[in-house]
Structure formats: structure tokens, C-alpha cells
Amino acid sequence: MQNLTMLTDLYQLTMMQGYYMNGCRDKEAVFDVFFRTLPFKGGYVLAAGLEQVVEYIENLTFGEEDLAYLRSLNLFTEDFIEELRNFRFTGDIDAIPEGTPVFPFEPLIRIKGRIMETQLLETAILNLVNFQSLIATKASRVVSAAHGGSVMEFGLRRAQGPDAGVLGARAAFIGGCQSTSNVLAGKRYGIPVSGTQAHSWIQCFPTELEAFRAYARTFPDKCLLLVDTYNVIKSGVPNAIKVGLELEAEGHHFVGIRLDSGDLTYLSREARRMLDVAGLKSAIIVGSNDLDEETIFAIKAQGAAIDAWGVGTSLITSKDSPSLGGVYKLAAEGEQNVFQPRLKVSENISKITNPGIKKVVRFYDRAGKAMADLITLENEVFTEGKPLTIFDPVQTWKQKTLKNFSTRDLMIPVFRGGKRVYDLPKLTEVQEYAKIELDTLWDEVKRLTNPHSYIVDLSTNLFELKQKLLLTIHQDILANNQNQGVDQNVDR
Ligand SMILES: Nc1ncnc2c1ncn2[C@@H]1O[C@H](COP(=O)(O)OP(=O)(O)OP(=O)(O)O)[C@@H](O)[C@H]1O
Ligand SMILES: O=P(O)(O)OC[C@H]1O[C@H](OP(=O)(O)OP(=O)(O)O)[C@H](O)[C@@H]1O
Ligand SMILES: O=C(O)c1cccnc1
Numbered sequence: 001m002q003n004l005t006m007l008t009d010l011y012q013l014t015m016m017q018g019y020y021m022n023g024c025r026d027k028e029a030v031f032d033v034f035f036r037t038l039p040f041k042g043g044y045v046l047a048a049g050l051e052q053v054v055e056y057i058e059n060l061t062f063g064e065e066d067l068a069y070l071r072s073l074n075l076f077t078e079d080f081i082e083e084l085r086n087f088r089f090t091g092d093i094d095a096i097p098e099g100t101p102v103f104p105f106e107p108l109i110r111i112k113g114r115i116m117e118t119q120l121l122e123t124a125i126l127n128l129v130n131f132q133s134l135i136a137t138k139a140s141r142v143v144s145a146a147h148g149g150s151v152m153e154f155g156l157r158r159a160q161g162p163d164a165g166v167l168g169a170r171a172a173f174i175g176g177c178q179s180t181s182n183v184l185a186g187k188r189y190g191i192p193v194s195g196t197q198a199h200s201w202i203q204c205f206p207t208e209l210e211a212f213r214a215y216a217r218t219f220p221d222k223c224l225l226l227v228d229t230y231n232v233i234k235s236g237v238p239n240a241i242k243v244g245l246e247l248e249a250e251g252h253h254f255v256g257i258r259l260d261s262g263d264l265t266y267l268s269r270e271a272r273r274m275l276d277v278a279g280l281k282s283a284i285i286v287g288s289n290d291l292d293e294e295t296i297f298a299i300k301a302q303g304a305a306i307d308a309w310g311v312g313t314s315l316i317t318s319k320d321s322p323s324l325g326g327v328y329k330l331a332a333e334g335e336q337n338v339f340q341p342r343l344k345v346s347e348n349i350s351k352i353t354n355p356g357i358k359k360v361v362r363f364y365d366r367a368g369k370a371m372a373d374l375i376t377l378e379n380e381v382f383t384e385g386k387p388l389t390i391f392d393p394v395q396t397w398k399q400k401t402l403k404n405f406s407t408r409d410l411m412i413p414v415f416r417g418g419k420r421v422y423d424l425p426k427l428t429e430v431q432e433y434a435k436i437e438l439d440t441l442w443d444e445v446k447r448l449t450n451p452h453s454y455i456v457d458l459s460t461n462l463f464e465l466k467q468k469l470l471l472t473i474h475q476d477i478l479a480n481n482q483n484q485g486v487d488q489n490v491d492r
Contacts, residue, residue: 003059005087006066008123013070016116017080025083028091029115030332030339030357032107033125036350039134039321043451044101044441046140046434047108048171049132051098051424054414056124057089089117090418094411096360097425099136099174099434101441102410103456106360106375108133108326110411113418115333122328131164132171134324135316138293139175140438141448142311145293147300150178150308152194154288155316156185168316174430177311189427196258196286196310202229208236212243220247224255224286227271232262237271241278248280256284258310264289265304272305286310292319293448329353343469349394354462355469360410361459363388363402370440371402372455373410377462382407390457393466400455 062084070076091113102108111118143151153172159165169185179194180186186193197215205211208230216223227236244254259267264287275283288310296309332339341355357378363371372390382388384406392398414422444452
């Protein structure tokens with residue numbers, strides 16, 4: 001992977017120089033990566049992008065050209081540039097593995113180390129995690145609408161640039177797509193590649209039948225014909241049937257047809273009937289054309305005879321929800337591995353951060369279904385089987401007692417002292433893991449529209465710590481204001 005060290009916002013570097021020049025070289029901090037709002041008005045997010053975060057961190061070094069460029073900005077001192085020359089990440093990272101369903105406010109990645117190092121990481125980590133988590137989530141929704149039918153990712157041509165096309169294909173595979181049309185993604189990540197044919201192929205021959213025959217000669221065992229260039233029912237399907245029967249007579253297997261326009265329900269049912277009557281029962285029908293989870297759901301509900309779906313633009317650009325708002329927030333600061341919890345106050349209650357070094361515990365019922373998550377302090381343990389009452393951190397009267405549960409800590413150690421301690425799983429393993437993980441969620445949480453809200457509460461310890469810090473901050477402000485004669489009634 002390329003070196004992405006310079007993929008950062010300028011203010012990370014200016015703050016780093018600030019820390020450096022103000023005696024904070026050895027100050028340490030803990031940052032959390034989390035998002036506040038679920039995309040697609042959906043019920044979950046599928047975490048993705050950790051592998052690229054690991055590669056980014058392992059490659060973190062400023063090269064001579066980088067340093068020369070930074071020097072040319074006339075912002076940085078020579079001392080600081082020298083410091084950057086030796087820059088490495090030496091801290092600890094814990095993260096929730098790729099393919100895990102996650103929910104608002106849960107730390108997906110926790111970064112602990114010298115502030116000079118942890119500060120720099122914000123921009124690139126968010127860039128990598130926000131995009132891939134968004135596309136993996138979108139893909140899992142499309143795949144769930146296809147309900148067993150396979151989904152091919154066709155988005156490269158409409159992706160927001162080459163990187164989004166390639167990493168989007170990777171994320172779409174994690175979300176359950178069976179293949180990609182993107183050859184670079186196939187080569188780089190081992191994703192199965194697949195494809196059919198373009199209208200231009202059909203247009204380049206005097207007749208549709210000649211075009212189909214030429215293709216069948218070229219790829220006799222991979223022959224999937226695009227039947228909507230002229231007229232699906234009167235020309236495309238009859239010609240495909242002719243060629244399909246010729247192939248089968250020669251001992252080949254005719255793969256099927258693709259529909260790329262018109263009423264996909266009506267056309268697929270008609271095409272199915274015609275193929276079956278002709279004896280081509282195993283030929284599949286692929287549907288494409290501006291599809292997303294809603295159109296696929298509707299088309300399936302109407303009784304379409306589509307076996308596989310090609311989905312491009314809406315998936316790779318996450319058209320209806322174009323960004324995931326993951327943030328990187330300071331949760332503790334300290335020195336020599338002794339930390340004080342910190343929080344950020346806001347009038348907007350959802351923007352008040354959760355302080356301290358935290359983890360996420362998932363609670364499962366006897367059947368292995370996820371019941372709730374607790375964001376807790378790092379060292380909290382919950383005795384399995386001992387009833388536990390949890391409560392909503394805002395509407396605290398909303399309580400639930402968990403019984404007969406088992407638990408799992410979702411975060412795993414990824415870096416310790418700058419060294420990777422996590423073996424990256426293969427992409428196929430991540431995809432399989434995501435499928436198993438999604439199976440642990442109730443269908444009501446995964447529903448495409450108006451899903452149930454999955455419970456994510458704070459442990460009592462974390463809740464009390466947060467209240468205590470909020471009160472302390474409030475009292476400190478009051479005391480300061482009193483000293484300065486500010487009117488206390490203007491703002492509570
Ligand atoms: N039976 C159906 N129910 C709901 N939506 C459908 C159905 N069949 C097709 N669609 C969707 O309706 C939209 C039709 O778009 P549009 O009118 O641009 O296509 P078209 O004119 O048939 O094809 P094109 O413009 O590619 O030649 C697409 O998003 C398609 O996926
Ligand atoms: O519709 P999407 O979900 O984005 O899937 C990819 C589309 O890309 C191709 O179309 P092409 O670029 O040839 O343009 P078209 O819209 O004229 O078919 C293909 O035929 C699909 O329709
Ligand atoms: O192989 C296909 O059919 C394909 C690939 C990319 C975009 N649209 C279709």
C-alpha cells in the first residue's frame with residue numbers, strides 16, 4: 001500500500017508543532033472513533049476499513065520529499081521537522097473487527113499514545129473507516145433485499161474516483177456482494193470478478209443473433225447474453241434461446257441472460273417462461289439498471305424471476321446517504337500511561353462525548369441473538385448469568401433487566417507499543433464473519449425501513465463518571481464566572 005502519511009489535515013500538523021513547542025512532547029491521549037447517526041435510516045452499520053488503517057499505520061513515516069514540502073510552507077520550525085523525520089507510531093490500538101455490526105456512540109477504534117502521534121492519525125483513519133463502513137453497510141442492505149439472489153458490484157465507472165471504486169468494491173464484498181466487475185479490486189484483494197457484456201458489443205455486429213453467436217464462440221462456457229439492445233421479448237430472448245440451444249447441443253452450459261432496462265418484473269417473468277419452454281431451465285436471469293435495495297425489494301415482491309442482480313451507482317456512491325459521520329474524539333489525556341478522563345460538552349446532548357478509556361460489551365441471549373450493547377470502562381466485567389439492569393443514558397427511567405446472557409468484548413488489541421499484534425483475516429473470512437454476525441441481530445433491527453433501535457447503553461460506572469465530570473465542569477465555569485462578575489442568570 002502507498003504511504004499515506006501526508007493524507008492529513010494541516011491543523012493536525014500545526015497542533016503537533018504546538019504540542020512540541022509547548023512542553024507537551026510526552027503528553028499522552030486516548031482517542032475514540034465513533035459515529036452518532038445511522039445511515040439510510042437503517043438499524044446498524046457494518047464496520048469496515050480496519051485493514052487499511054493497519055497498513056496506513058505500519059507505513060507511517062515522513063519521507064524527504066514530504067519534509068521538503070512541509071518546510072516550503074514556512075509554518076514549521078526546523079526542530080519540529082527533524083522530529084517528524086523520526087516519526088513512528090509507538091502507541092496502542094484496539095478495534096472492533098471488520099464485518100461486525102456496530103451502533104451509534106460505540107468506539108470502533110481506540111487509539112492510545114503520545115498526543116504528537118495520535119493527533120496526526122485522525123484524518124486518515126476517519127477517511128478510511130467512514131467510507132468503507134458506509135459502503136459495506138449499503139451492500140449488506142442490497143444483499144438482504146436480494147434475499148438469497150447473488151449481487152454483483154458494477155459501480156466502478158460511477159464511483160467518486162479510482163480509490164472509491166477499489167475500496168468500495170472491497171467494502172461491498174464484506175457486505176455480502178458475490179463479485180465485482182472491478183479488475184483492480186479483484187487483483188488487489190482477491191475478490192471474485194465477474195461480468196456480462198455491453199450494448200456496444202451487440203451494436204457492433206450486423207444483427208443481434210450474429211453478436212450473440214460470436215460471443216458464444218469466444219466464451220462457450222461463460223456465455224451470458226445482454227438481451228435488451230433492440231427488443232427483449234421479440235428479439236433478445238428468442239435470439240439468446242437459439243444460441244443457448246446451439247451451445248447446449250455442443251455440450252456446453254449456457255449461463256443465461258441479462259436484462260438492463262424496462263419493467264424488470266414483467267420482462268424477467270416472460271423471459272423465464274420462454275427459456276423454460278425452450279428447455280433452458282438452468283439458464284439464469286440477471287437484472288440491472290439503476291437498482292438499489294428498495295427497487296430490488298419491490299421487484300422481488302412483485303414476483304420477478306431474477307436470479308442475480310448487477311448493482312452499480314447506488315451502491316458504490318451510497319447515493320441515498322452519501323457519508324458516514326464518524327468522528328475522532330479525545331476521551332482521556334495523561335502522561336506515562338496514567339490517564340485522566342476528559343469529555344467535550346455541547347448544548348446538543350448527543351454531542352457530549354463519553355469520557356475515559358472504554359470498550360464495548362455485547363450481550364447475547366441463550367439463542368445467540370444480540371440483546372444489547374454496553375459501552376463500559378476498560379476493566380469492567382459482567383458475570384454471565386447474573387441479572388443486570390441496564391438503562392437508557394438520556395431517558396434513565398427506561399430500564400431493562402438482562403438475564404441468562406453471555407457476553408463478548410467487541411474490541412480486540414491491534415497494536416501494542418507500535419507493533420501489530422493482530423493477524424489480519426483474509427477478505428473471504430471477513431465476509432463470512434460479517435454474515436454470521438448479521439445473523440446474530442434480530443430481523444427487526446435489520447429491517448430496511450423503520451427498524452427497531454438496538455439498545456446501546458452506558459454502564460453504571462461510565463454513566464456516573466460522565467455525570468461527575470459534567471458537574472465538575474459546570475461548577476468550574478460557575479466559579480470562574482463569579483470571580484469575573486459574569487451574570488449567572490444569563491445562561492444556566
Ligand atoms: N417492476 C419494477 N418495479 C419497480 N421498479 C422497477 C421495475 N422495473 C424496473 N424498475 C426500475 O425502474 C427504473 C427505470 O428507469 P428508467 O425509466 O431509466 O429505465 P428504462 O427506461 O427502462 O431503461 P434505460 O433508460 O436504461 O433504457 C430503474 O431504476 C429500474 O431499476
Ligand atoms: O445502473 P447501475 O446500477 O449504475 O449499474 C451499472 C450500469 O452500468 C451499465 O450501464 P451503462 O454505463 O452502459 O449505461 P446505461 O445506463 O445506459 O445502461 C450497466 O448496463 C448497468 O446498467
Ligand atoms: O459486466 C457487466 O455486465 C457490467 C459491468 C459494469 C457495469 N455494468 C455492467
